[in-house]
Amino acid sequence: GMRNANEELINFTLDKWEQTGNPELEKLARSLRRGLQLAKWLRFAGAGIIGIMLVLLIVNILVVLLPFIVVGIGLFIAAQIFIFNNND
Known part of the structure; x- marks a missing residue:
């Protein structure tokens, strides 16, 4: 049904x-895919x-904190x- 069509599109x-x-996009795609697998598994468990x-x-x-983490590491290194x- 509709759910399958959505899944296919995703x-x-x-x-x-x-x-x-693009490594960033690939990483994002991989984590989203993992998230989807997790969601699918949880859905079967009735907690979708x-x-x-x-x-x-x-x-x-993660998206919100990532810039802060990156900036923090950058400042630390600097x-x-x-x-x-x-x-000396």
């Missing part, structure tokens, strides 16, 4: 993303909506270099 989209040669919401929540948290250079 899989098709993720396949296309994985073929772009909760599972999907959890996956979306986790993805959203500080290390700065301290290292000013040590």
Whole structure:
């Protein structure tokens, strides 16, 4: 039915993303695919909506936090270099 059509479309989209040669898109496609597998498994366990919401929540948290994590690591490295250079 409709659900299968949606799944086909999603899989098709993720396949296309994985073929772009863009590592970021490929990574995203892979994690979304894993999320879908998890959601499918949870759905069979009768907790599909909760599972999907959890996956979306986790993805959203990661998307929101990722820039901060990257900036944090960048600042940390910059500080290390700065301290290292000013040590003599």
